[in-house]
Amino acid sequence: MTHFSRRDFIKVAGLSSALLASGHAAARATKPPMGRVVIIGGGYAGATAAKYLRLWSLGAIEVIVVEANQQFVSCPLSNLVLGGSKTINDLTFGYDALKANHGVKWLQDTVTAIDTDAKKISMLRGELSYDRLIVAPGIDFNYDELPMLASAEAQQQVPHAWKAGWQTVNLRKQLEAMADGGVFVMNVPKAPYRCPPGPYERVCQVASYLKLRKPKSKIIVLDANAEIISKKGLFTKVFKENYAGMIDYRPDHSIKGLDLATKTVITDFDNVSADVLNIIPPQRAGKIAQIAHLTEKDYPWCEVDFLSYASKLVEHVHILGDSVAAGLPKSAHMATNQAKVCANAIVQLMAGQLPDPAPVFANTCYSFISDTSAMHVVNVYRYDAGKKMMLSAEGGGVSLSPSEKEAGYAVAWSQNIWADTLT
Amino acid sequence: MKNRQITWFLGLLLTTSLLLPAIGNADEVFVFTAQQNNHIRALAASCAACHGTMGNAVVNKSTTSAASNAQEGNAVLAGMDVADFSSKMLVFRDGSRKSTVMHHHAKGLSLDEIKQLAMHFSQQKRLLVVPFSAQALKAEHDPL
Incomplete structure (x- = not known):
């Protein structure tokens, strides 16, 4: 307007x-x-x-x-802001080109x-x-089971950073302020949630930053799911080999309670205290x-x-x-x-x-495991007239291993999807 | 008379897809109509996440991107020769050309779809697309 x-x-x-x-x-x-x-x-x-x-x-x-909102902020690549290789200003765009190029009318x-x-x-x-x-x-976000996080103040203290923007900047600042030897705790909500591999990519990005700047620090991951739910083999290997001794991954850990003052998370198995706490609520x-x-x-x-x-x-x-x-x-x-x-x-x-009557499309999804290395999962989806839904077609699969080459393709993916969506 | 027209149309399609060992059956070819164009433009648009709108991938002039090996850009499909596109997709599909992601895509597509995508992209106008400029996040953006 x-x-x-x-x-x-x-x-x-x-x-x-x-x-x-x-x-x-x-x-x-x-x-x-x-x-x-x-x-x-x-x-x-x-x-x-x-x-x-x-x-x-x-x-x-x-x-x-x-x-x-007046601006578009990309969730894809926003974990790189936490890792430190991107800033939020690399991921923020205006809508003017979309409006002008295509005669799209707009109301904020x-x-x-x-x-x-x-x-x-x-x-x-x-x-x-x-x-x-x-x-x-x-x-x-559904705060029914996490009522202590429902207020804006609580979300400043314990950011979700699951909608890219100031929340992402907030979490990055908290990581920057954390002392070497600190504990970063984050959760993975029960699926389905936005961006299946996103939480695990986040673990890698924070680990990448801490390994370089605060190597005595630890990461505890509380996953409400029974296992890593996307690119499992690849992430398991990266956690173990690239960030050995740094990541404590705990499956089947749902959040039962939370003490904001001490940043302590209560699960069925244990109480976990954090220096920096990132809770991604159910969606x-x-x-x-x-x-x-x-x-x-x-x-x-x-x-x-x-x-x-x-x-x-x-x-x-x-x-x-x-x-x-x-x-x-x-x-x-x-x-x-x-x-x-x-x-x-x-x-x-x-x-x-x-x-x-028979739409077909593909999904290409990259995850960055450090500032210079990425890996993918690809699937082609085809409409099944009998089941009336989109089903995985033949083909599809994941990277053999993360690589710098794929990080280049991942950057190209972001540039192309931004240009396709916004210009 | 009608049969002759179909045969002629089929022949036309065949000559544009000589490289493909097996094309769709006659029924499939016969429905290569507005509906079919409609189908293929949406499938082709799915490629845009990596290859740009209508196959015009973003071209990087410099290599200052975050990734150390940031490349000039992904393949521009707009205006690509039909035979070139088809043969590349076929070697991705049978695995004889190594790739990171393209074999996963190519194996999910039928030969008929590859042929139609080749025709679709060959007809798109080639444009120079540069990366879209980012901007500073404003203070008034939703804090949550």
Whole structure:
């Protein structure tokens, strides 16, 4: 929202989409307007859906993104801020290129309610109607079992750093302030959670920093899962060989209690005290998905049709990214894949056609085990018409071992996915 | 008359995919329509995480990136010759060319998909894409 006030926006938004679009996009708008798609959330999923809806409809679909933050901060690579080889300013981007290049309209606001019958959303500062709605709010933390961490003050003291931004900077500063010989304690929440290998990559990044600067320090990992849940063989080897004697990994350790003052975590087996404590809370679909009843009562993720990402509960609403109940990794690449399948389907549906009956896409996920070495897991996913879900196809697999070469590819991955999502 | 048209279309497709030992069956080829283009553009877009929008991968001019071996960039697929793309994917697929990740991708795709991806990327306009500039995180960004 840079060049016009909200009142102007509401006024002109009813006119032809080409009026407001940039010259570039307007020139492409050869089809009559097909309708309006409102997108809640400007993360990997929401921003990608906005771009590809504009591209593939040749500018004929009006796209309005509603995002609370002014800037995009990448979760992928944010563990490197903890390791010290990146700063948060290497991972922060603006939305101006996306808006200008594709004629995407933008409102910086927070959505408070969705009226799915009237097909409109309410924000802190106004309302918007839609023909189709995309909900891509990412994750929400569930503090039901960790009520002592629910306040903003507690989260400053014990950061989650699981949404990249000031929380990441906070945790890095705490690690910098820790004395040599200190104890860093972190947990892994019960799956599913955002970024399956992320916690284990974090262990490596903190270990990489401590090994270099504070070699007498220790890391204790309390994993609520029975074992390392992504790239297990590789991470097990790296913990043992690259960071020998430094990492104490404890599977099946759920957090039962927490004393903030002493940074002591209580599990079924032991009490663990930390100098720096990082708690990643259990997760569920983004807040607006819960408010709008896009999740079932007893399951905190959104069920969708994998041909279009349409909600199974509500008409004309699509859900993307980490909020989706998929049994698939909640990764940035998956979020962008889902966004593209959804955008493709919406263009078809708005033109009165059926969506692609057999979508296929791939997930490439790198983890940095130090500042110069990385490893991957890759899977191709294919729609199974019988099971009505995306299943792992043939191929796929992990690195033989981490390498500097793959760190180069991982950097290239980040540059390409940022350019694809945001420009 | 209709059969002749199908045969002609099939022949056209075959001549553009001589390198592929086995292409999809006639039924698959017959549905190479708008729907099929639709299918392949979404699959091709999945490659963008490493190879850029429409196959235009980011090109690095310098090598000052964090990783010590930061490279010039990943392969630009936009405008790549059909035969070049197909043959590279096939040697990734059968394992005769060593790779870090590409064999994992290539093995998950059908020969028909490889052929269609080759055609799709060959038709994309080649553009110079440089890394998108990052910026300083603002104080007002959500603290949580």
